[in-house]
Amino acid sequence: MDKIKKRIIRFNEERDWDQFHSPENLAKSIAIEAGELLECFQWNSAFSKNAVCEELADVMIYCMLLADKLEVDIEEIILDKIKKNEEKYPVDKCKGSSKKYTEI
Ligand SMILES: [Mg+2]
Numbered sequence: 177m178d179k180i181k182k183r184i185i186r187f188n189e190e191r192d193w194d195q196f197h198s199p200e201n202l203a204k205s206i207a208i209e210a211g212e213l214l215e216c217f218q219w220n221s222a223f224s225k226n227a228v229c230e231e232l233a234d235v236m237i238y239c240m241l242l243a244d245k246l247e248v249d250i251e252e253i254i255l256d257k258i259k260k261n262e263e264k265y266p267v268d269k270c271k272g273s274s275k276k277y278t279e280i
Pocket residue numbers: 209212230231234
């Protein structure tokens with residue numbers, strides 16, 4: 177993760193793009209790229225794995241930039257969230273079920 181984060185930051189520093197990366201702009205960019213990811217599946221279930229991977233990478237890059245901008249460790253916040261999800265969705269009540277935690 178750290179190697180990737182440094183590579184992303186170097187890419188942006190070389191282009192002086194950090195000036196455009198407010199938390200709000202990065203959050204919007206995540207949603208925009210998520211829309212482009214969905215576009216890969218528009219109209220039918222056939223999709224280009226290469227195109228999906230490119231959009232997935234775009235989403236992840238903006239997620240990493242937002243975490244960096246907020247000065248939080250992305251691995252730490254993901255692990256914290258998984259822990260919360262484990263409490264929300266105990267295995268004995270949720271295994272094999274797609275119900276929301278409010279319905280279990
Ligand atoms: Mg894209």
